[in-house]
Amino acid sequence: MTRPAGDGPTTQPSGPVPSALQTRACELFGVRYPIVQTGMGYVSDARLTAATANAGGLGILSAGLLSYEELATAIDAVRARTDRPFGVNLRADQPDVERRIDLLISAGVRVASFALAPRQHLIGKCKDAGLVVVPSIGARRHAEKVAAWGVDAVIVQGGEGGGHTGGVPTSLLLPQVVDAVDIPVIGAGGFFDGRGLVAALAYGAAGIAMGTRFLLTTDSPVAPAVKEVYLSKTVNDTVLTREVDGVPQRVLRAGTIDKIEKTSGTRRLIRAAGNAVAFRKLSGSRWSEMVREGLAMKKGHELTWSQVVMAANAPMLYRAALLEGRTDLGIMATGQVVGLIDDLPSCQELIDRIVAEAAEVLRRLGA
Structure with missing residues (x-):
């Protein structure tokens, strides 16, 4: 049985944020907590992005399946819901990607996220305008390449992650990339709670990114019946x-x-x-x-x-x-972590809970 937001007690952070959770990613993104909501097509809309930002994480609006006009409208919708930093996930292979980057610049978006490594001149264009550039990668050699091109951070997704993914598990890929580059590394694939956040920090990461866990929140636009299918797995x-x-x-x-x-x-x-x-x-x-x-x-x-x-x-x-809710006809991207999720909190409840759990783990380890 799933527990929706507001049903039963929730865990909230108490006191100041532990120094271990105040990472380079927090400063780079301008957020309170080193927690990223990834850009997911048909999922990471303005509401979910803003809800994550308001909860202290980095929300990333998915633009890969939006037209230029739809993207402009979506950015305005995020702005109407939050005054905190957020990101936009772009596809580097779209014909109008440079025009989209210009839109991000003019709209004052903080982070340009890329599902695949952008070309070097696109990285330069973003950085010259003050955008923080964060591509997602699935192999050490890709991280080394984009780091040499000047990106500000990378999201490293292991094989247990959802959607397009590689074959190396996060527990092996993450430390491999951390040792290879000197920019902030965000771990993705298999994360859903405070224990995972502390584990990622122990590997040397500067934070975690989650897709499936944010999909399964009350702020996600996915239909309730579809969420129930996820929760049953x-x-x-x-x-x-x-x-x-x-x-x-x-x-x-x-x-x-x-x-x-x-x-x-x-x-x-x-x-x-x-x-x-x-x-x-x-x-x-x-x-x-x-x-x-x-x-x-x-x-x-x-x-x-x-x-x-x-x-x-x-x-x-x-x-x-x-x-459309046609779970009989469509497909649903997911990480293997879906089997460890059994509730539907709001983004605020989720992030508060992760931070509180992480703080408790840190206290226990310190003792």
Whole structure:
């Protein structure tokens, strides 16, 4: 049985924030706590981003599936809900990425987050305007590359994380990256409580980033019925698959994923082509823009043409489940940590609880 926000006692931080929790990430992002809510398509909207910011963490608005006009509206909506720093997650391979960066600069956004490593000149453009640049990476060599290009911090996601992910677990990847670069490192993949925050700090990280845990809050726009599907799952109810868009991503073992994995390659490509048509109509994108974006994906990520076509699957399948509530048709990205989550707090309750738990662990270890 899940516990919604406000049902039963909650744990809140007492007294000043322990010095161990006042990390380089707090100063860099301008936040109270070293806790990041990751940018998740169809999930990290203005409400969730602002709620995280108001609770003392870094909220990140997802822009990868928004048009330029929708992004401008969403930034205004975050601004209307909070006066605290927040970030925007961009896709470096979008044709209008430089225009989007200009929008972030003019809107006074604090952090430019990138799902994949941006090109060096984009990093320079952001930093010249005072944006904090934070790409997400899944391998040490990628962290070393973007650190040499001048990024301010990196989010390091281990293999147990949700969505597109690698094969190295956080417990191995995180210390590897911490030892390789001298910028703040944020750990992601498998975090959901104060114990995990302290563990990440012990590895040398400057904080933690969470996706699934923030998805499962009352501030998340995901439909209650979809959240209940997530809450019913165990740590063994996820699958790492290439069959959605051609590259590995971790999703719930639910909905249509079993059918997709059993479908022949030809039928998957036909479905993907249909989804490309539907996504073009939904997003208002021109075919020329989609072709340019596909070429950038192919070149930047060394994809085959079949993988590029399959990439049209993900937005439509995520939309079906997360926005339309069709858990029977869509797919739902998740980390394995989903099996350890059993309630739906608000962002304020969640962050307060994590900080209080972390403080208690630190006290216990100190004793």
